[in-house]
Amino acid sequence: MANKKKRPPSGGQRQPNTTAQQQTVPIEAEEALVNATPGGVNNADSGADEVEVTVPAWRHALIAIEPEQPDERELKDLIKAWRRGRATKRIGQMLQDGYVTVFAVLMIVAILGNSVYRAQGAAAGCDSTTCTVGRTLLPWVAIGASFCLTLLASRIFGPVVASAAEGFWLMDAPIRRGRFLWSRLIGALAAVGFGMALVGALLAALTGYPWIQILEWAAAMGLGTAGLTAIAAAEQTYGRTWIMKTLQWIFGVVAFLALFTITGVAAGWFDLEGVSGTSPRIVLTVAAAGVIVLVVFTTVALRRLGYIHRARLVAGGNLVTGMQGAAFAMDIGLMRDILVERDMLTLGHVKPTYGRGSGPKALTWREVQRLIRFPKRALIVVVSIVVPYAVMALGLAAFAPLISALVLLVGFVPMLGTLRVATRTRGLARMFPFSNPQIRWALTTVPAIFAVIWALATLPAFAGLGTTEGFGSVPISRALAIAGVTAAGGLLAGIRWVTAKSADYSSPMLQTGFGAMPPSLLFNLFRGFDIAFLVTGPLLIGLSPTFSVIIAIICAFALSGRFGKDEMERAQAEAQKERDRMKSSGGSASPFSAAYSAGKKSTEKKVVTPPKRR
C-alpha cells in the first residue's frame, strides 16, 4: 500500500508555505481562487489584482491526477488492522475470562440436548396416524417457516450490507464494490446455511427421525435457506423486492397448510391413511434444488455486486448497526422497535381514520382500528390456534401448554405494539389523563379478547381431541382451565416482554467474568419467557391447573402497572424524605440514629474517583 501513496505531482510545482498563504487569502479573493488554474498562476482578471493568490499545490494534484485503481484487498486489510489495533481483548481471552458463563451455556445446551433426545424417543415410539402425520409434516412446517423468515430477514437487511462509515468513506472512492463486498455475501450465505442446518437438525431430531434423516433434513434446510439468501442478494443488485415477497408468501402458505393438515388429522376433520413419513428422496430433492439455486444465484449476485446502490447497502448496514447496539445491550425489545420504525418509515403514509369513543375507550377503539389496518399483527395468534392440536398429535401433551404459551408470546408482541410505545418513554403516557394501570388495561383489551377466543378454539385439543385417548379423555372443565391458563400465560408473557425496560446502567453492577454488568442486562433476555414458564410450569410437572390460575392472577396483578419500578422508587424516596423531615423537626434523634445518620452521611459524601486513563 505504501508504495501506492506516492502520487505524481502533476499540475504544477509544490509551493512552499502554502498553508500560511492560504490563511492570508481574504474572502474577496475566493472567486479568484475558484478561477485559478493548475500551476499556481492566477488567471482571474478582475477584482483580484490587488491580492496575490497562491493556490495550494495539493489542490491541483487532486484535480488533475489520473487516479490509480485502489486495491480493495489492501483496503480491507488496512481496516481490519485498525480494528484489531483498537481491540482490548481477543475472543479467546474473553471466553477464558468468562469461563463460568461458557460452562453454564454448555450445561444448558447439554440439558436441552438431553430433552431433545428424550422427546425424540417419545415421538419415535408413537405410531398412531396422527403421530405419523405429525412426524411427516412438522419438518415441512419448519422448512416453510424458516424459508419465509430467511427471505424476510434478507429483504430487511440486505443481505449484503455496508456500515455507514464504509458507505461514506469507501463507497465514494473509485473502488470496485464487487471486490470489496464479495466476502460479505459469502459470509452471509455461510452463516445462514450453517445456522439453519442446525435448526433443521434439531427439529428433525425432535420429531423422532433417525440420524441419517436428521442429516438430510439439516442439508435441506441449510442449503435451501442459503439458496434463498443468494436469490435475495441477486435481487438486491437489481433493487427489486417483489420476487422475494411473493416467495415469502408462498413458503408461509406452505408452512400453514402443513400445520393445518397436522391439526386436521389430529382433530379428525380428515384422514391421511397410508402416510408413512416423508420419503428421503423428497428431502434430498429440496437439498439438491437448494444447491442449484445457491450456485446459480450466487454467481449472478457476485457478478452484479458492484451495481448495488450505496443507499441500499448502507440502510441495511445502519439497521445492522442499530440491531448490534441493541443486541449488545441484550435488548430484544429495542431490536424490534428498530425494525418496526424501519417498516413504518418504508410505509410512510396511511389513510387516516376517525377515532371512536372517548376516555380510555378511545385507546381501545384505536387498537381495533390499528388491527383492521394491519391485520398481519394478529396472524401469529390466529395461526397458533393449531399449535396445541399439532403438539398433542405428536404425543407431547405435557408440553402443549408451555409450547403454545411461548408461541403466543411471540404472537401477542405485534398486537401489543402500542403498549410498548406507551411504556418505553413516560412522555407519551403523561399526555393521557389516565393512570398507568388504566392505560395498560385499555391497550390490552383487544389482545385479551383474542386470548379468550384462542382458549375457546383450542379447548378440544386440550380435551384430548386427536390423541390416542380421544376427545373427552380430559374433563372439559380441566381442559378449559388449561386452555385459559395457556392463553393467559401467553398474553401475560407478551405484556411482560413489551413493557420491559432497557438495562439500567446506573444501578449497582454485578461482577462477572466478562466485566461489570447491570443485573437487568442479564435478565432482559428472559423477560416474557419467565412468565410463560411460571404460569404453565405447574402443568408441565402434572400439577392441578389451579396452581397455574393462581400464578397467572399474581402475574397479572404484578404487570398491571401498579408496581412500576419508577413508581416504587418514587414512593421510597418520598417515604425517605418524610422520615428525614420528621427527624429534623423532632430535634435531636437518639444516639443510635444520630450515629447512623452520621455514618450514612459520611458514606454519601464518599466519592470514588475513577482511575486516570492512560
Added chain:
Amino acid sequence: MAKSRTPVLKVSHLKKAYGPHVIVDDFSLEVWAGEAIALTGRNGAGKSTLLRCLIGAEMPDDGEIEVSGMPLRESDPQIRQAVATVIDDLDFFPDLSVVEHLDLLARAHGLPDPDEVVDAILGEVSLVPQSGQLPGTLSSGQRRRLALATAFVRPRQLLILDEPEQRLDVDGVAWLASRLASERDEGLAIVMASHEPSLVKAVATRTIRVGGE
C-alpha cells in the same frame, strides 16, 4: 382575570442534585392562572432539569411541588389532565398518522367535538398536508409542530414547555409567540424555558434567570 385562591403551580424549596453537583437549590415559585414564566440562562444551568422536576419526570431531592393544590405525582390522572407538556421525552406511535395522534388525544381527554378541534389545530400548526403521514417521515421541524399540537389539542391548566422554539422556522416562532400570549390571556398558566428573546418578550409576564450570571 380574577385570581383563584390557589396557585396553579406552587414550588417550595426545590433541590435537585446529581451526585455532588447541585443543579437546583432552594428554588421556590408560584404560578397563577394567566401568568407566563420564562426560565432563561446559559446551557447547562438547570432549566430542563427544573422543568423535568415540575412535571414529575425527575424526583427532586428536596422540596414540594403542588399543582392546583394537589401534590405532584406524575402518574396521577388528575395531574396528567391538568398539565400539558412539551419536553424532550415525547414519543410518537410509529403506526399512527399525524391527525390520528391528535384525534386520539382529543378523544382521550373527552372533548365533546374532537374533530373540529383537531382540524383547527392541524391547520394552525400547518400540518394539514402531512395529516396522513407517519411520524417517522416528518422533518424535525414538523415533529416539533406535532409535539406542540399535542399540547394545544387537549384541555390544560398549566403548560410546561422546554425550548419550544427549537427547530421552528421564523414564522413558526411568531405563531407560537402569539398563540402562547393568547393562551396566557385566556387564563392558562405557562412555564417555559427559552433562548429566544422575541418569544420571551411576547409571552412572559415574569422572567427567571436560572443558574445566575
